[in-house]
Amino acid sequence: xxxxxxxxxxxxxxxxxxxxxxxxxxxxxxxxxxxxxxxxxxxxxxxxxxxxxxxxxxxxxxxxxxxxxxxxxxxxxxxxxxxxxxxxxxxxxxxxxxxxxxxxxxxxxxxxxxxxxxxxxxxxxxxxxxxxxxxxxxxxxxxxxxxxxxxxxxxxxxxxxxxxxxxxxxxxxxxxxxxxxxxxxxxxxxxxxxxxxxxxxxxxxxxxxxxxxxxxxxxxxxxxxxxxxxxxxxxxxxxxxxxxxxxxx
Ligand SMILES: C[S@@+](CC[C@H](N)C(=O)[O-])C[C@H]1O[C@@H](n2cnc3c(N)ncnc32)[C@H](O)[C@@H]1O
Numbered sequence: 001x002x003x004x005x006x007x008x009x010x011x012x013x014x015x016x017x018x019x020x021x022x023x024x025x026x027x028x029x030x031x032x033x034x035x036x037x038x039x040x041x042x043x044x045x046x047x048x049x050x051x052x053x054x055x056x057x058x059x060x061x062x063x064x065x066x067x068x069x070x071x072x073x074x075x076x077x078x079x080x081x082x083x084x085x086x087x088x089x090x091x092x093x094x095x096x097x098x099x100x101x102x103x104x105x106x107x108x109x110x111x112x113x114x115x116x117x118x119x120x121x122x123x124x125x126x127x128x129x130x131x132x133x134x135x136x137x138x139x140x141x142x143x144x145x146x147x148x149x150x151x152x153x154x155x156x157x158x159x160x161x162x163x164x165x166x167x168x169x170x171x172x173x174x175x176x177x178x179x180x181x182x183x184x185x186x187x188x189x190x191x192x193x194x195x196x197x198x199x200x201x202x203x204x205x206x207x208x209x210x211x212x213x214x215x216x217x218x219x220x221x222x223x224x225x226x227x228x229x230x231x232x233x234x235x236x237x238x239x240x241x242x243x244x245x246x247x248x249x
Contacts (some may be wrong), residue, residue, distance in 0.1 A: 012048060017223045018230035019045075019112070019141055019243050020200070026108055026137060026245075027052055033107040034063035036097065036131055038089045038124070039114030042068035046110075050078035053083035057083045057106075079136060089118050092127040105133035112141040113241075115190075116180045125194035126198065132248040138196065140244050141204060145181035147240040151209065184242055202230040203239025 012020055023045075027033060033054045037046045040058035042065045050056050050073060053084040058069055066084040073082035086093045089111070096107075109128045115121040123189060128138050143249035145164060152161035152170065169178040182190075184201050191198040229235040230243075 004187065010210065014219050014223045014226060015205040015240070016088065016141075017226040018202045018204050019139065021227055021230075021241060022245055023049070023139060026139075027054060034105075035108045036106040036128070037110040037112075038092070038111070038128055039118075040069070040110065041065040043072045043111060046082055046103070046172060047072050047076050050065060051076055052083075054108075055081050055083075057085060059085045059089065059092065059097075061088050080160070088119055089114060089124040089127060090120060092131050097131055103215040105136055106131055107136050109132060109136070109138040111138055114142070115140065115142050115182070115187075121180070121190055122193060125190055129194045129196055129224070134248055137245050137247050140191065140242075140246065142178065142187060142242050143181045144239050144242045145183050146238050147203075147205075147209075148181045150238050151240065154210075182242060184237075187242055187244065191244065191246045197249055198243045198244050198246040200231065201236075201242055201244040203236030204230070204241030204243045206230060206235050206239040209240045 004223050035054050035056040037058045040046045041060055043195045046056040069084050073079045118124045149161045149164045163170040188198050
């Protein structure tokens with residue numbers, strides 16, 4: 001049996017409440033949208049959006065993630081509204097994105113937790129901009145450098161916290177490249193340089209990640225608090241993540 005479609009983020013993880021609130025404003029109107037989820041992985045966002053009636057194309061280099069996406073979409077009864085394409089966010093122009101999208105691009109793109117790991121965030125954002133229709137929007141979520149500094153400090157790693165603060169690699173000895181973190185102004189500049197017009201940024205997981213795992217705080221109350229803090233400084237400044245919607249003019 002197909003589970004009921006979420007009408008908003010209330011059935012979804014509290015820590016991404018601010019992201020879902022922004023997406024709801026775009027995707028909750030009842031008009032089916034063409035959505036491109038770059039680095040959408042196993043469909044944490046794609047499948048709920050498909051359940052709201054949208055047509056979602058997920059681009060991800062991971063075959064495993066795409067296999068999980070397919071299973072998850074089928075289980076949710078939306079296999080016909082989710083398309084997985086194996087590929088790279090830096091090379092969207094090489095993919096058959098236009099299939100089924102004949103009138104000039106996507107209404108909405110997602111780029112969540114991806115700019116941290118791509119080769120070049122500016123290239124990825126440029127590719128996404130070109131995949132949007134004029135007036136289309138991209139939802140960008142990234143790690144927040146200030147939140148990462150505090151998290152390292154509070155977990156007893158002051159040297160790594162200082163390295164992050166100074167934009168140095170907190171673990172220079174490892175083989176994998178460091179995951180990027182973004183300061184809000186740097187993220188906004190990247191979006192503008194890609195030809196996008198960003199709206200105001202919001203903090204994601206301002207308090208959720210600080211809560212003790214054994215906390216019995218009412219999730220609905222935490223969700224309301226997250227939404228209240230997401231747009232409010234100084235709270236949003238130290239959130240785990242940043243979220244911003246940006247429009248292709
Ligand atoms: C942390 S996961 C985020 C998944 C999903 N966007 C979400 O928010 O739940 C990062 C995803 O980016 C994908 N990825 C890594 N390099 C990429 C690239 N160059 N282009 C597009 N996606 C990439 C990974 O395979 C992974 O699925």
